[in-house]
Amino acid sequence: MRSSKELCSLPKETFDLVIAANRLPVDRVVHPDGEVEWRRSPGGLVTAMESVMRGRDGAWIGWSGDPGEAPEPFREDDMQLHPVPLSADEVSDYYEGFSNGSLWPLYHDVIVQPTFKRRWRAAYERINKRFADAAADLAAEGGTVWVQDYQLQEMPAMLRAQRPDLRLGWFNHIPFPPVELFMQLPARESLLHGLLGADFLGFQRKADAYNFLNACRQLLAASVKGDVVRLPDGHATRAAAVPISIDAQAMADLATTPGVKARAAEIREQLGNPEHLMLGVDRLDYTKGIRHRLKAVGELYQEGALDPATTKFIQVATPSRERLEAYQHIRSQVERTVGQINGDHSPIGAPAVTYLHRSFPREEMAALFLAADVMLVTPLRDGMNLVAKEYIAAHDGTGALVLSEFTGAASELKQAYLTNPHDISALKQSIMNAIQAPPDVLARRMRAMRRQVMTHDVQRWAEDFLTNLAAAPERPR
Template structure:
């Protein structure tokens, strides 16, 4: 098992680069999996110190523990059956894939697919953020994870984030059809560098950002406005055509066993004069049907003699639970059967159809055996088959027929370029390839090999990572380091020991949030009622020597005073620190500034204008409400109907982008716009100084409470109430557990156990 160390480079992709193989004794062996991304990245990972890969292990259910395989530290992410259905097969492959490939097949849209896509992306983002070293680099790959960059940035602004899109990016006219299109664009713009295969893809992306988000685009630089008063940041979009590990391919071509295997393959096919090869995933974007139609017509009109020329079609199984792929397989196999029935000589097929995966050794042998390779993709991000064929032909023989709609066509200009939609052109190119003289083949292949060998996968990765390194320094850490994730809970004995040590400290400050901690969360905020046990324990603590108590809430100060019902010996801080009530006599008022809130007419007008905009958003999402505090305006979404909560929050955050002089705090079903720069962490730090406390205890349940947990020092005690990632060292379940903890602290402090 790999240790949970922090890594300088973390690759994030939908799949891990290995597949599980069950051995006869029941043990699991991890073997390198096929695929363009794995082939491309495997060698990169081996040549980087302290690198890790985050991805799905390939089976539904709980993820395996982190492990090491093939010299790589691997961190599995869990996907259950619903995730696979809706995130992977649904939004990724039935919505995004066809849309990004020029709508060759109509995309399908379902809102629940989007919800699952968001939750799955968040899982990948959290896993990557947790294993990346401070100042490290995270490289996110492909269309399944387009929201991950922004999610990582919100948690780890101290790291560099790159995103590479392996498939095409569609023109703005097509991309505009995508529901949640703006969220996808903002997800990608969480990266510092967004890379694409082709120049046209890069320009399509920039056009979408300009037209749909309205962001400033200067050549390849996008200026992304900050949320509220957060400074804008620049994102670079660039073109980085991927390649392959040419050294590994070269070594395979020099292997005597593979050379012999290539000769044997031609013999098994009946030693024809010409072997033509197609290698594709069984996908509607690959143009297999167009290729077969052209081949069938060549046989029908006698241009090709099936006794002299055979087509080998490798169709790797792909997404066979998706209807469009099952239908494609049926059509392809029906067409192959019909052509063979009409034209195959006895004992020899006209088309040798292979619906299975091949390892790299067998694929290299096939490439070495083929006189012509047909790459007829209707739309493809790159298509590494074209480059693999070129790299496999050190003999400078063979002809590559290449679709102009494959990304490889931008680089492999010496190939026979075709429009695969034009069947006559495709037929002519195939015949020209079959009749090309050896000296012309040599000239073509020499040019192609120079391009492929000079631009291998190592140079691709170095180019991308060097560019990422040059985009600027990451922001200093602003988000607290996560100490507990999800619902992870330390042993209760550990908490009790920490509480006992805290109770023995001479001067202590006990501070707490109100809603969700002292009082259960309720739909009607005015109907909130604090747990009487907690309130009673806090009151008694204020009467003890060396103890100060404070409530620090997002509620307005007047509202907090009304619902908390605390004595004057308890310090009350409202509006996340922007409002400070009358301080108890034993707190140093000159340290804890009661005049923190400095509202003037300009800020009041800004607050009122924000409130009007938030009310407009709330009116569009029934159940959402707006609260106006002395120093802020707040959108509450707890009672919003259906999808209204998420949509209202999204609208509020979109409004917040570029809004000057405002601190925007998204919380639990709430977004607060404060015209005074303050947060709970600042307030609690000031309270600690005012109380001259040697240590402090803080209880909180919300995102806004993480600002407090982040500033706690040795000897302090942070306790998260409820689930969620947190910088607190301890966690308890709910308001009843809070009451138990406060009563236990009272016992320890008074010695009345």
């Protein structure tokens, strides 16, 4: 971390690799004395892309997180960062509005009904153009621009119009919906045309790539052969699954450090050294299935299948999008459910459920992973879920993973206790199966999953994506 006094403006230069994401990989922190420093942001995208950027001639374009004028470009942790400005109104309309009020619920099976406003859509197009302009200015001749996620779906075509010399890739970190849901989106065709500005589109699952290809076939009447979309002007875009992963070795190494191991033992001791410790780690989001998970755990306590004195559950819920009504609602529901479970079942001074509504440093998360006997990863819909992979990387031969069938991770981690989180009875049975499994069965399952995670790490994901991008069909100039 560096203070603002140490941040230096970069000379005007171009880069062979440009990453464009909604947010920069750092957060601005102002201390009481006015000193400013930049800290690495939490979250799967930052963790994954930081590893990709390390050692490459690259720049990262993104919003700093504060509305108003953007800071000057600067270097931080060996990454060259170029902030894009967003006004307060643009944050409200582009980010909280269209990105997270329209696209996010639509792309997550309409668990919450999406809202569509023309003002939001106009802001989305305007900000995508701003990102495209920034990338066009920074990318070297014949360079590569890798666009990230659902907030920037119109950027590829906008950038293509300015810089046909570039290789353009886009990766979707969340699900892509079936065409029957995608059709609800006003001006849906322009979003598809925006994505088709890229040479290669990466998705978490084969089903997501298929959904995109099917949308192009039905809504654009485009020619789709195999995984390639071809438009009448000859432009071709390939769409395929390239599932994201984590820096698995870094998590594995962190989990073996004396400090983390001692902290894991301390966590269990603070909880009374329970016979079984279950853990959930999520952003506080309605897609994560936290209420369903709590309902299952509460019923297991109620039925006597789990003893609240000897089986404890920790739920970490990282604050997320707290100004949006849907997120305020899920927070109140989760907190009310936790209170009800503890009121009904906890011994005096020893809550059955420990609820933590805040973020934690990486070392503390590694200690929680290491301390937990059973990890509950049960989203109602999730593009991948990197927490599941982090838990596995932290464990060498121990532990159990209860995993939703509706995560991208379920396609890779087949030795997990796969479950349907919408079916509370099935979820309860999966939890009990994980808790009651013999140690040799748990060890065999964990070894297989760990091999998968350690072999298919974030570096392999980046190499696979960039290899696919380099091999994508050439475009006519």
